[in-house]
Amino acid sequence: MERVKIFKGFERFWHWTQAALVIVMLITGFNIHGSYHLFTFEQAVDLHIALAWTLIGLWAFAIFWHFTTGEWRQYLPTQDKLFAVAKFYAVGIFRGEVHPYRKTQWAKHNPLQRLAYLFFKVIISPVIWVSGLLYLYYKFWPEWGLADVPLGVVALTHTAAAFAMLFFFIVHVYLALLGKKTVFTLSHVKSMITGYDEVYEEGE
Template sequence: MSRVYLFKPFERLWHWCQAALIIFMLLTGFEVHGTYSVFGFEKAVNYHTIAAWTLVGLWIFAAFWHITTGEWRHYIPTTKNIVVIAKYYSSGIFKDEPHPFRPSLSNKHNPLQRLTYLAVLTLLSPLLWFTGWLYLFYADWAAWGLSKLQLEWIATAHTFGAFLMLTFLISHLYLATTGHKITSQVKAMLTGWEDLAAAEEPMPGKRH
């Protein structure tokens, strides 16, 4: 067993704040959609809007931090060894096989993670932001020459994006339990230190 310090304080803060905001936006967003009632429609709309602008501000700070520190390099997509990683998650993980990827200070995310994060940043997030922005400024559509646009289309696209984000969140939470211990990866995002099992050893305590 070895330890490596992977996640810096701001990185951990950004991760947990972003997670909390996304979960809160899902909660308020589905209430606005009429799925249930917790805060009441008007408060849910206000809370959802405040959380959205807060997340925008957080992303601006996070983008600045990633660019100035060079951490953006960890998100450059690659297909190298992606088949090996996919095979591990589809079958090897259920056989207690060792994880084929060992994170390091120069390479924190495996190829599948990189491609997933790229899809979230370039496809899913823009879908949510663009449709949410249009939804928020619906009263200005006519002045912008968007009178032919249907609110129902925007609402449907935004809701579809929300379900995709919920799917990503659930899968992300599940994969967070697939370290050598159920809590090891969550602990790493709290402390910054990740414990790595030796590559040649089976991972004890694997959750199936």
């Protein structure tokens, strides 16, 4: 194994900025929803919309980065070892078994991670983004020929995507803090801060 830089500067910036923004979007979003009253409704809406634009801007840069660096290939789904990895997290890890996946620089995500991140990028984020923008520009719907669409459908879609994002976030943090034999570890968090991680050499 060798210690190499697997998370580039922009990737780490994008990851942590997105994490912070998503947390505040969840807090303000569920405040708007009426789940609690940390902020007034108006404050929550103002913050939610200001940060939504920041998030959309960040996503635009991230999409550009993924395509110009070729890093998008890291998210191509594969069935190879998919079930072995799922079985490992469901059972094997509690029995002290060894992780079946061998991380390399050009395949840094295990097959389950690839699927989860692809789902996040291709389904959850675009749904929340499009439904949020539709929600925001509700008054233009008649001009756009959307007068017959009930607002409730868009609101429900946006809230459902927010629940999906919350679920992703909880599972992501659980797995990120999981070390060998279910022992808590900060090593994965550290590698997303420093960029360095231990990986197998290609073909090893």
